Amino acid sequence: MNKVVETSEAALSDVFDGAVILCGGFGCVGGMPSTLFRALAKRPVKNLTLVGNAPVLGIEAQRTAARTLKVPEWYADGSILLKNGQVRKLIVSVPAMAIYRMQEPFPIVKALQEGQDIEIEMVAQGTLAERIRAAKAGIPAFYTRTGSGTFIERGKEVRIFDNQPCLLEHAIKADFAFIWAYKADRYGNLIYRGTSRTFNATMAGAATITIAEVEEVVEVGGLDPESIVTPGIYVDRVVKRSHPI
């Protein structure tokens, strides 16, 4: 058993037109599977659905947020797929940020203004995380109070539990999960680092194929069994990142 793949190109050679992709990370530099996004941008696949918290903010937003902290040159997120016209739909919590004043419009704003036809499903961040976890855990649907009485409620079943209106939310079914991790072994066991764990650990195992971009590959037995965050059962392919953070 060896889940380590030599190149990111090989790791995502079977991504197909119309694929639904879970995009790891939170939306800032730490934990973003940049190498995988770069590799996919070179492949002629289109009509992709990107699912994530804020997967298309782009590098400019990072520079604005980071202020004096340096954003790595090799940084990339899902916005490079957006720029290429490869994206058909976003299922996200934050498509762009109102608070930042940037030189250029956010990538999603630009794509829409350029005439791209992109569907956007806005999801509350916690509901997004839970819908992804539900897919991993074989739970087809669940109820949550989040979003009740807001525009999120539209078109959804409302049901009362403990006198509180709750919305029925469905698992998000995805074909691929692109995630980042700090270290892996060839079984696919993963550990993370600090707040870069975030959606990466949530998405591992939530898609048909989970591909992990990692900083380091260690020997089997090199990760403490008590401290493995993502057991290898959830990971299909591991590829070493070319650029360390």
Add this chain to the structure above:
Amino acid sequence: MNKVVETSEAALSDVFDGAVILCGGFGCVGGMPSTLFRALAKRPVKNLTLVGNAPVLGIEAQRTAARTLKVPEWYADGSILLKNGQVRKLIVSVPAMAIYRMQEPFPIVKALQEGQDIEIEMVAQGTLAERIRAAKAGIPAFYTRTGSGTFIERGKEVRIFDNQPCLLEHAIKADFAFIWAYKADRYGNLIYRGTSRTFNATMAGAATITIAEVEEVVEVGGLDPESIVTPGIYVDRVVKRSHPI
């Protein structure tokens, strides 16, 4: 902030008649919060509901299962509450085991044969874990295929997702969680050991009050932030076990 309580008696002084208690562990010696069960057996509370995988098998079952392995003298599970007539209801996956031939009947069989009036709700193990996790996570209810087409289905809402009939299952609301952990700090951060993690980590934070019986209390900072399994947010009281495993 100091969640460490000096004695197990003090840790559960507010357990009340009719309380619903999540019982940690899996059903065998490792991970069973024995000290807490012993302490509660000394208090005159009754009409308790015990929730757990197999919380009332008793020490005889352990001896039968363990064969030549020695069962510690101080071992106890929820069956000591059952023997005292303190239990009104069980929500469990395994109330007793058909496979073991023991000298005496299982504690639940004995209690019922002695005329105790005890309600028993049988739950599939995974559904039990998920209903407990749902309570922790603020999910009032969810759907699962598990149990569909079996006696578990009786009285439950059945709904089709992806052409498969699923059952609506509800979060289990509990007043107390009795759990075991290996190490804690005074913030209530916990780590476990091997397969003794099991339902203990699932139940932490799933009840109004979570009480952890631990082998060792370490200084704040003594647990690796990447390896803490149960963040202190889920734990209300920590008490050091008098008997190490």
Add this chain to the structure above:
Amino acid sequence: MKMRLDEQTIAMRVAKEFQDGMVVNLGGGIPSLACNFVAEGREVLFHTENGALGYGPTASTEEADWNLFNASFQPITPLPGMSFFSHDESFAMIRGGHIDISVLGALEVSEKGDLANWAIGNMADYNGNVVSWIKTGRFPPGIGGAMDLAVGAKRVIVAMIHTTKENKPKIVKECKYELTARRCVSLIVTDLSVIEVTPDGLLLKEIAPGFTPDEIQAVTEPPLIIARDLKEIEL
């Protein structure tokens, strides 16, 4: 002398609400400043949506590490007793009622405690179509963790400037912007006042130095109930 509180001072007043042992989540903007003002002798655990509990003050540029950020995209510092977890676990904490206080910024708060804090506008202005809205590039909306925090935290405190830049009330009878959640806000701390949301209405409890209740009422849409023990904002 009249003196509006500046952002740091609003955050300082909010931080007075943090008791020893509490878990507090801070939203972006003014709320995020409150992590620097915990009272001496109190241990408060700060939670961030992207998966950390027990972080310290904001990091300097030299200390900053891309693997140690909060949900407002600010670098943070580690503290002993800190822990990291996945995003689903983080929102299990939020949705499951494990956060003692959520401090959020607001665009509008209604007299019933309805909160609007994630969209500067209303879907109705765009025929209910979020894509049309985003296409305009005008304040493209983003939900983030606010909806979950607003329904899940034990207590929601709003920290904000009392009025818009045009001096219009942000404390209103009914929110016009898209809602975050209904009837969720307990306390409003602004540069002018501290107001509690009660079943009887908005209770003016504290007031900025030199201001009169009438002056606060003039920039607040719903009628204010004046607390018997109304006092100057205490820090």
Add this chain to the structure above:
Amino acid sequence: MKMRLDEQTIAMRVAKEFQDGMVVNLGGGIPSLACNFVAEGREVLFHTENGALGYGPTASTEEADWNLFNASFQPITPLPGMSFFSHDESFAMIRGGHIDISVLGALEVSEKGDLANWAIGNMADYNGNVVSWIKTGRFPPGIGGAMDLAVGAKRVIVAMIHTTKENKPKIVKECKYELTARRCVSLIVTDLSVIEVTPDGLLLKEIAPGFTPDEIQAVTEPPLIIARDLKEIEL
């Protein structure tokens, strides 16, 4: 010479199904023995409901550690690459379709692949009242993880003795005992045969040394389809 497989040999035949890289969950009884027969050169990760992946063979009494048990209450040994997790995570793996093979014992299997393996009897015998059943002390039922495994694993293999102690068929037209799940079993491995559950019915594929298809049919309630390439059970 006629030769029924013993329990170890049944487990050995089952283990032939385990391919390199697979995740396999073993139920109590005969299934639990299969962890000792993984083919050379294959790495198979064994999963146990109580929260471990990648454990090794059963532990000896000297090696046994109360913190290292499987769900069948047997001590297990650690292996490099092993991991531990909570019970909810363990069943996310099971329910979520991450287990390649679940090997379960059975009391009855129907020709459609229905499985009964957790209760020796039927609730109807006790007016549908589980308390009345348990009170009798006769084979008190316990569900455990079987229901989740039966619906969640990619493939369910039953490993059992072909008949009851009274030589009655356990492979039946309809299960009379309480069901674990409907239409879940793919393959049945017994001391007498290897039978695949197909949409057309039960396909007899392998047979114990010295036995004839008629002899297997005689202790099997539903009609068996004889595989064209029927062969002796291979180990």
